Amino acid sequence: MSEAALIDVRLPDGSTKNIPAGSTAAQLAAAIGSRLAKAAVSCVVNGREVDLSSPLADGDQVSIVTAESDAGRHVLRHSTAHVLAQAVLQLIPGTKFTVGPAIEDGFYYDFDLPGGRTFTEEDLVAIGKRMSEIVEANQPFVRSEMSPKDALSLFADQPYKCEIIQRVTSGDADANDAGEVSGGDSVSVYRNSDTFVDLCRGPHVPTTGRLGHFALMKVAGAHWRSNEKGPTLQRIYGTAWESKAALQEHLVRLEEAEKRDHRRLAVEMDLLSFPPELGAGLAVWHPKGAIVRKLMEDYSRERHQNGGYHFVYTPHLANAQLFETSGHLDFYKDGMYPPMEMDNGTYYPKPMNCPMHCLIYRDRQRSYRELPLRLFELGTVYRYERAGTLHGLLRIRGFTQDDSHIFCTQEQLATEIGSLLDFVLSVLRRFGFDDFSYKLSTRNPAKSIGSDEMWERATTALRSALEKLGAQYTIGDGDAAFYGPKIDIDVRDAIGRKWQLSTIQADFQLPERFGLEYVGADNQRHRPIMLHRALLGSVERFFGVLLEHYGGSFPTWLAPVQVRILPVTSAHEAHVASLVTQLVDEGYRADTAVADEQLGKRIRAAKLERIPYVLVVGDDDVRANTVGVNPRGGEVQRDTAFADFLERLRADVREGSGR
């Protein structure tokens, strides 16, 4: 082929581009436009992500990956992880390096430091500085392929790299190898400088000069191959972005999330606490938190009442036999609190409410006419969460589920799941969530009971309910509970974070284990199907999520204090007291703050408490029965008739609670 020969490559928009044979992707980008060339970090050729330096062939389908795309950021982050590794290896000789993948919003790299030393804050600063020097030096990422044998000798003093090479070439690679290498007869490495080369599948940016907008975030312990029993490594987390502005935005987002941290807000707003004397993962609710929780629970009860549920109550403890019957002692003993030995047997705090609801069902003979039978309980359960996993309200050891168990016939299953989904979504919407995603979790054969056919039937019912809803959903292969498949519903909060809240689980096992039956129209005995359904999930956890979602500014119907009325001077206190009484008599949560501090200071205090309405009452207001309305996040309005304010408050609360 002569130098003048041309080839055609196809672009994502369907057009073709005529370029000289032997051109690289980088040259293609430059031929398309200088802006694209500048933004390019890698490219996809015939569906494979490769370096910009890859030569193109006639007929290739090529799309250039730019730094502003998710795929582009992924490349930036992975490349930055290599720079991190280079910096650490230079600064701390004798370090063994392991893997360093890109993750959501950033990257990490795991190291085994000599002599079991750990990273310090100063290390992090020094490493960041060295990384900047490497970026400054504009080192190329040079890819080469070699036989596993050569790679093993190249990384002879890097045991973790050797282990990866061996696993990959023995066809034993899995997700834990974190995209370091591709399998086959050869492995690829990327060389940055004479002193640094890393085993890697790529692709990477052309040179380190393409990077630079990064920050090292934190140090953490981690285990090699995520195996608790494996060697302990030191992990450095970092973030990297395509521009200084994007990095800055990300850091601001993190700050915003920190401001919303429910643990901080719970203290600031005097909502609840975790007294050490009580033990880890156990909360006490203060009056202001308790009222919000009560309102949430009241709302949940009201909806369930209208939704055809029957309320039940069950105790916190049960004889071990119950959990033997249910299978919990076989499958989830580790997650249960330790047993209590009593004179007539062994008792456990309940980790779930379902076995007890089964007992209620079984107490007498049931007719098909009763089904679907929907039992509902705000049931408090105790689970032994491992010490290191506790996290504020989001992961605690004692919590209350808004738990429902629905017993129905096989024929009713699909309809019931469908209406359950509607019910769940409508309640979540009331709490300000409207962005949902769904996950269908399927059987894990190693950790489950029941026949294939039962699993298949239940999974199909769940899937068809999702499809009927027109919902996009993902599949969690093997993520199901031991007794049946499930749908998990995630919500996205005000700052875009995802939380798993509701769950709907099909269960053929418990009815079997408890021998549940109903008499059908055919006068024969049949086995009902059971659905587990948590809506808010754990009330405590939901409260925490809601607190972060609203950033502490609860909507008026939920706010601990809805209205604070401030007298301008003590001369107005009596009038204010009568207004407060009027509001309280109408069922609103209103209070006042006497005029022993300046008005501005009292307003500030009320604002910090995130009270929806601050009313100010002075001479004019007493005379005309008006108030100055200072709403949260709105404009001050003077001389509003009190009756008009009341109407506004009424409408606000009604709209918020949907009542």
Next chain:
RNA sequence: GCCGGGGUAGCUCAGUGGCAGAGCAACCGCCUUGUAAGCGGUAGGUCGUGGGUUCAAUCCCCACCCUCGGCUCCA
């Protein structure tokens, strides 16, 4: 459970091998205030708990509890 931070006044945080500090909050005065911090004063601490080293420990060492960031786990 594992790795690494941390625990000092109600809150946020300084500090030191030799009498424990600030700001805010609280309380008491003065001020009587019109929309996000008026002024002055008072009180407040077993420096997480228990052991050890030391003439002397809040500080150094050990154990435990709680907590934070991860790992793992998540019915």
